[in-house]
Amino acid sequence: xxxxxxxxxxxxxxxxxxxxxxxxxxxxxxxxxxxxxxxxxxxxxxxxxxxxxxxxxxxxxxxxxxxxxxxxxxxxxxxxxxxxxxxxxxxxxxxxxxxxxxxxxxxxxxxxxxxxxxxxxxxxxxxxxxxxxxxxxxxxxxxxxxxxxxxxxxxxxxxxxxxxxxxxxxxxxxxxxxxxxxxxxxxxxxxxxxxxxxxxxxxxxxxxxxxxxxxxxxxxxxxxxxxxxxxxxxxxxxxxxxxxxxxxxxxxxxxxxxxxxxxxxxxxxxxxxxxxxxxxxxxxxxxxxxxxxxxxxxxxxxxxxxxxxxxxxxxxxxxxxxxxxxxxxxxxxxxxxxxxxxxxxxxxxxxxxxxxxxxxxxxxxxxxxxxxxxxxxxxxxxxxxxxxxxxxxxxxxxxxxxxxxxxxxxxxxxxxxxxxxxxxxxxxxxxxxxxxxxxxxxxxxxxxxxxxxxxxxxxxxxxxxxxxxxxxxxxxxxxxxxxxxxxxxxxxxxxxxxxxxxxxxxxxxxxxxxxxxxxxxxxxxxxxxxxxxxxxxxxxxxxxxxxxxxxxxxxxxxxxxxxxxxxxxxxxxxxxxxxxxxxxxxxxxxxxxxxxxxxxxxxxxxxxxxxxxxxxxxxxxxxxxxxxxxxxxxxxxxxxxxxxxxxxxxxxxxxxxxxxxxxxxxxxxxxxxxxxxxxxxxxxxxxxxxxxxxxxxxxxxxxxxxxxxxxxxxxxxxxxxxxxxxxxxxxxxxxxxxxxxxxxxxxxxxxxxxxxxxxxxxxxxxxxxxxxxxxxxxxxxxxxxxxxx
Amino acid sequence: xxxxxxxxxxxxxxxxxxxxxxxxxxxxxxxxxxxxxxxxxxxxxxxxxxxxxxxxxxxxxxxxxxxxxxxxxxxxxxxxxxxxxxxxxxxxxxxxxxxxxxxxxxxxxxxxxxxxxxxxxxxxxxxxxxxxxxxxxxxxxxxxxxxxxxxxxxxxxx
Numbered sequence: 001x002x003x004x005x006x007x008x009x010x011x012x013x014x015x016x017x018x019x020x021x022x023x024x025x026x027x028x029x030x031x032x033x034x035x036x037x038x039x040x041x042x043x044x045x046x047x048x049x050x051x052x053x054x055x056x057x058x059x060x061x062x063x064x065x066x067x068x069x070x071x072x073x074x075x076x077x078x079x080x081x082x083x084x085x086x087x088x089x090x091x092x093x094x095x096x097x098x099x100x101x102x103x104x105x106x107x108x109x110x111x112x113x114x115x116x117x118x119x120x121x122x123x124x125x126x127x128x129x130x131x132x133x134x135x136x137x138x139x140x141x142x143x144x145x146x147x148x149x150x151x152x153x154x155x156x157x158x159x160x161x162x163x164x165x166x167x168x169x170x171x172x173x174x175x176x177x178x179x180x181x182x183x184x185x186x187x188x189x190x191x192x193x194x195x196x197x198x199x200x201x202x203x204x205x206x207x208x209x210x211x212x213x214x215x216x217x218x219x220x221x222x223x224x225x226x227x228x229x230x231x232x233x234x235x236x237x238x239x240x241x242x243x244x245x246x247x248x249x250x251x252x253x254x255x256x257x258x259x260x261x262x263x264x265x266x267x268x269x270x271x272x273x274x275x276x277x278x279x280x281x282x283x284x285x286x287x288x289x290x291x292x293x294x295x296x297x298x299x300x301x302x303x304x305x306x307x308x309x310x311x312x313x314x315x316x317x318x319x320x321x322x323x324x325x326x327x328x329x330x331x332x333x334x335x336x337x338x339x340x341x342x343x344x345x346x347x348x349x350x351x352x353x354x355x356x357x358x359x360x361x362x363x364x365x366x367x368x369x370x371x372x373x374x375x376x377x378x379x380x381x382x383x384x385x386x387x388x389x390x391x392x393x394x395x396x397x398x399x400x401x402x403x404x405x406x407x408x409x410x411x412x413x414x415x416x417x418x419x420x421x422x423x424x425x426x427x428x429x430x431x432x433x434x435x436x437x438x439x440x441x442x443x444x445x446x447x448x449x450x451x452x453x454x455x456x457x458x459x460x461x462x463x464x465x466x467x468x469x470x471x472x473x474x475x476x477x478x479x480x481x482x483x484x485x486x487x488x489x490x491x492x493x494x495x496x497x498x499x500x501x502x503x504x505x506x507x508x509x510x511x512x513x514x515x516x517x518x519x520x521x522x523x524x525x526x527x528x529x530x531x532x533x534x535x536x537x538x539x540x541x542x543x544x545x546x547x548x549x550x551x552x553x554x555x556x557x558x559x560x561x562x563x564x565x566x567x568x569x570x571x572x573x574x575x576x577x578x579x580x581x582x583x584x585x586x587x588x589x590x591x592x593x594x595x596x597x598x599x600x601x602x603x604x605x606x607x608x609x610x611x612x613x614x615x616x617x618x619x620x621x622x623x624x625x626x627x628x629x630x631x632x633x634x635x636x637x638x639x640x641x642x643x644x645x646x647x648x649x650x651x652x653x654x655x656x657x658x659x660x661x662x663x664x665x666x667x668x669x670x671x672x673x674x675x676x677x678x679x680x681x682x683x684x685x686x687x688x689x690x691x692x693x694x695x696x697x698x699x700x701x702x703x704x705x706x707x708x709x710x711x712x713x714x715x716x717x718x719x720x721x722x723x724x725x726x727x728x729x730x731x732x733x734x735x736x737x738x739x740x741x742x743x744x745x746x747x748x749x750x751x752x753x754x755x756x757x758x759x760x761x762x763x764x765x766x767x768x769x770x771x772x773x774x775x776x777x778x779x780x781x782x783x784x785x786x787x788x789x
Numbered sequence: 790x791x792x793x794x795x796x797x798x799x800x801x802x803x804x805x806x807x808x809x810x811x812x813x814x815x816x817x818x819x820x821x822x823x824x825x826x827x828x829x830x831x832x833x834x835x836x837x838x839x840x841x842x843x844x845x846x847x848x849x850x851x852x853x854x855x856x857x858x859x860x861x862x863x864x865x866x867x868x869x870x871x872x873x874x875x876x877x878x879x880x881x882x883x884x885x886x887x888x889x890x891x892x893x894x895x896x897x898x899x900x901x902x903x904x905x906x907x908x909x910x911x912x913x914x915x916x917x918x919x920x921x922x923x924x925x926x927x928x929x930x931x932x933x934x935x936x937x938x939x940x941x942x943x944x945x946x947x
Binding site for chain 1: 806807809810811812813814815817818819821823824825826827828829830831832833834836841844845846847848849850851852855864865866869876880883884887888889890891892893894895896899904905908918921922923924925926927928929930931932933934935936937
């Protein structure tokens with residue numbers, strides 16, 4: 001999403017957190033002073049203001065007014081009163097006597113590498129080695145208002161300055177303390193790797209100064225930030241700070257925590273989407289099963305708690321439940337498609353030129369699953385007067401409020417711990433498992449460790465909504481005159497809000513009469529190309545499905561459809577598909593990444609029949625990415641046999657060039673591009689959900705064909721462009737749209753037919769035997785030893 | 790309650806649990822060994838991949854009664870000890886290529902990689918691209934390409 005790009009200019013400057021003073025010294029070099037705090041604490045604690053919402057309460061209030069979804073969840077008056085405190089909304093770095101620094105990041109780490117990039121920001125301004133910095137994840141902090149949401153690829157954009165300001169203040173305080181201790185002028189001191197040295201060679205470590213640099217009372221102070229030319233950490237490739245924990249199995253996810261008394265818990269779910277429990281026929285006999293401690297009915301099904309998850313599975317399968325209807329009864333792919341078609345907003349641009357010719361396309365994107373490998377899960381310990389919850393949550397404040405409301409507790413009585421997440425892809429914006437865990441723990445009066453079964457993840461979990469995209473473009477005399485795109489989608493649930501990036505600014509945006517999702521669509525969908533008179537509109541239908549943002553939200557579908565039409569336009573105008581794009585792109589950054597992939601990927605090289613290249617470029621999150629993909633659609637490739645798998649066309653090579661303005665950690669950025677490319681390959685070729693009679697058919701990773709090793713491109717090259725804007729853009733979602741579109745364009749080129757239904761394998765024969773819906777989850781196999789290798 | 794004894798990461802352990810409980814839950818819920826992850830419980834995603842007598846297997850698909858007292862079960866936690874080091878060469882390669890993103894699938898990926906290299910060597914050859922294409926472990930972060938690079942490097946080291 002590129003909200004920042006659309007803001008009035010006066011707010012762009014104010015987008016840095018805290019107050020900014022500008023001093024103009026006699027030498028004419030303008031230096032920016034950033035405001036922060038030294039907090040009253042026994043050892044050094046420094047802080048800076050995070051985000052805009054906490055700066056001026058009137059702005060935040062004005063912005064949030066028009067958004068009923070949020071005002072229902074947040075008690076704004078309470079929030080704003082808290083936010084008005086001068087030290088509310090601060091993010092704090094602590095320097096400890098052992099020479100380390102620590103920081104609780106108010107964001108969720110779900111694999112995107114923000115604990116690493118955050119440690120790098122601190123290391124840079126504090127002059128402390130990366131390994132001496134511990135970044136943990138903050139509990140839900142309601143006083144941060146909307147600024148504890150991890151989404152929109154916004155983390156680095158929104159925290160780049162405040163984290164550095166806090167670290168710079170810490171360094172300044174340590175220098176002041178050292179000057180006093182060493183009896184030296186501050187300006188004569190040097191600071192390196194956590195040691196401050198005086199000209200006479202005497203030195204003091206940060207650890208030895210941590211108490212002396214602390215303050216008895218909270219002070220407002222200012223600090224300078226390093227010039228970009230002085231960076232020695234930011235912009236260098238670093239390995240993840242949690243890599244060792246990951247490869248040794250020591251990294252702890254929610255289900256790895258040992259919370260006393262929290263026993264495995266699973267839910268028996270309905271056979272159709274959001275079906276309801278009418279009655280349970282055999283409660284007593286299931287309660288008596290081995291290992292089972294409790295069985296209760298809840299709003300989403302019947303929960304069982306047992307000594308092991310294996311016994312939960314047994315109990316879920318044994319339950320005999322009379323189910324009521326769900327929210328999508330009898331709906332199938334065909335019925336939803338008819339509903340979408342009927343709701344498509346007409347294309348309206350009149351023919352501007354009697355000589356103009358028209359190119360049209362109508363595309364269908366089926367439901368897809370944003371399920372991560374770590375399923376929805378949470379630990380909850382609910383008591384009569386308080387509750388404690390542990391989960392990977394990208395919107396922990398919303399989770400805290402919603403759990404409090406469900407339990408009838410004050411929000412302050414609910415502690416929400418954010419654990420490291422095993423992937424998200426949008427799934428963890430919602431707190432479905434945390435809400436269930438709290439409900440079940442209250443009903444059972446015991447702590448629970450609640451986890452969704454994989455089959456439930458696909459069948460009852462959130463989805464990327466089914467959508468159509470209709471496009472009409474006109475051209476005459478070698479020039480594109482108009483471009484209209486009508487995206488019609490099953491409703492996307494944005495009930496988590498979108499944090500500071502949207503809510504604090506929505507009132508100032510020219511979108512006052514649009515719905516929340518239309519606003520997001522408008523803000524996120526930029527065309528990289530100048531296609532004349534352009535309109536891109538969203539219309540939504542049907543709220544009966546469990547939906548949510550899937551990595552890159554609307555962009556993979558919208559970009560894919562647009563790039564396929566751009567290919568058609570290029571062909572009809574008799575232009576090379578690269579040259580046409582170079583001519584149409586709106587700026588040099590987009591042209592540069594296109595040129596880079598064309599050069600490295602040898603665009604236009606002669607390839608065998610049935611194989612081809614495809615190109616796409618995508619701007620979003622203050623960045624731009626280009627992808628060149630090569631695909632092999634020859635029968636010997638599509639006919640490859642892998643047991644219980646979908647093979648199909650293979651993407652044989654991908655070249656990606658990315659410009660995020662300034663890459664804090666180029667290695668982390670490459671990783672995000674690689675993951676986005678794998679997602680793009682999946683959404684175009686293989687990974688969709690089949691809806692039939694109110695239920696999704698997919699129930700395992702061998703049904704839902706996310707990219708596997710046999711689909712992975714053997715050749716992959718990712719280039720991080722040199723810094724352009726000097727400010728970091730977003731990375732997490734950026735590559736998905738461009739990759740999905742480049743693969744679709746390559747497929748179109750290889751087969752000579754523009755693809756219109758995605759994923760491409762959706763219309764073919766079902767590649768698996770659907771699991772039963774009753775019982776809702778399958779039993780685990782017993783032949784594991786026979787399959788050992 | 791039946792007792793089940795086997796060798797876990799080099800040491801004999803005994804778990805009191807029903808015969809048909811799958812080994813994954815005995816490891817995680819009874820013995821507190823959390824390196825093997827749950828990703829499906831269907832023998833599909835391979836996130837729980839561990840070794841039994843040196844071969845890769847999915848503990849989610851083995852009832853505990855099928856494990857014998859002299860069977861050696863190795864999880865990611867016990868992998869370094871199999872080579873007498875703090876880290877197995879495959880883990881070192883994983884660090885060198887900074888493979889992990891969220892990290893959830895990675896213990897299973899590493900255990901699969903070690904077995905796959907050994908399997909190729911038992912057949913008298915080194916690991917090939919075709920072998921890599923056979924690895925079924927799901928990585929939803931899409932680290933597949935780095936996994937391939939790290940396996941090639943890990944194979945060079947042991």
